[in-house]
Amino acid sequence: MNGDRLTSFRNRWTLTSVFVTAAIFVVAALLGFVLLPRLDAREQVVGLWDTICRAAGLPQRGEASEPVQPGYKTSLVKIATAVSRTRNEEAIGRGATLAQQCAICHGPTGISRADSPNLAGQYASVVYKQLRDFKDGVRVNAVMSPFTAKLTERDMQDLAAYYAFLPRLPGFHPAGANPAPRIVVSGAPTRGIAPCGSCHGTIENKLGSPWLEGQSELYLKTQLQAFVSGSRQNDISSQMRNVARAMTPEEIEEAARYYANQPPPYLSTE
Structure with a gap:
């Protein structure tokens, strides 16, 4: 009976506590x-x-739901349809003529001696994407930006066809030499890093990812560091920025050195 009286609204303390609680809520x-x-x-x-x-x-009523826009330009290239997958002899010929302007940096046969990227044998989609990104201002370089400004769509397609036609530098990793770095062979799964070769060609090629074997060590390090700092932002969905930022400085050095390894001049068949 006493319990019933305590919870009854006839009890002034129960009634007071209910009103106080309601007032606080309001x-x-x-x-x-x-x-x-x-x-x-x-x-x-x-x-x-x-x-x-x-x-x-x-x-809110009348409130426009504007999408969030990035503070930098993003690549407009659709990799899957960027270039034709059939060999076009005319495009290769036109590209060879245009490529004479590129030889001072990228070499007369697409093999650079100036720490510029080697383009010989590079995937056509990669060459086209980078040219288009330079032209669109998505990727910026003091030399490439003004050069690509005057290129037409056909010019970029032809250059991509020509460089893809040339023989590329193979990897040079003889038995008994220094073993491949773990970051290249196995990646770092706990940090979300796949093996480099799973995208860049030695294991598998992900469309739009460049062939890295034989590239300049300085060039590779510079690009990885640019992805880390965010000064290069033309990777699709921030893929390389995420990978590079998860790599240690030592891993960047090891990967660049590994891919740049080439035979001594006296063993070269070039």
């Missing part, structure tokens, strides 16, 4: 959903309902 709701949003000078509210919706994080 005051808190008014403060959180009405008063504080209106006091925020940055908010422009139309009425009481808009104030409550805004405080609750709900869309």
Whole structure:
């Protein structure tokens, strides 16, 4: 009986506690959903309902839902359809003529002696994408940006066809030499890094990923460091930025040295 009397609304203490709790709830709701949003000078509210919706994080009437835009340009290239997959002799011939302008940096046969990237045998989609990204301002370089500004769509397709036609430098990793770095062979699964070769050609090639064997060690390190710093941002979906930022400086050095390894001049068949 005593318990029933305590929870009865006839008990003045029960009635008082219910009213006090309700009053606190109403005051808190008014403060959180009405008063504080209106006091925020940055908010422009139309009425009481808009104030409550805004405080609750709900869309407002007439409020445009604009997508978030990146603060930098992103690549417009559709890799799957970037270049033709059939060999075009005319395109290769036109590309060979255009490539004479590229020889001073990339070598007359697409093999650079100036720490510029080797283009001989590079995947056509890769050559085209980089040219297009330079032209669109997605990737910036003091030499390449002005050069690509005057290239037409056909010029870029022809250059891609020509360089893909040339024989590429193979990897040079003789038995008994230093073993391949773990980052190249196995990656680092706990850090979300796949083996380098699973995208870049020695194990498998992911469309749009460049062939790395024989590239300049300095060039490879520079590009990885550019991905780390964010000064290069033309990788699709931030793939290389995420990978490079997860790599240690030692792993960057090891991977660059491994891919740049080539036979001594006296053993070269070039």
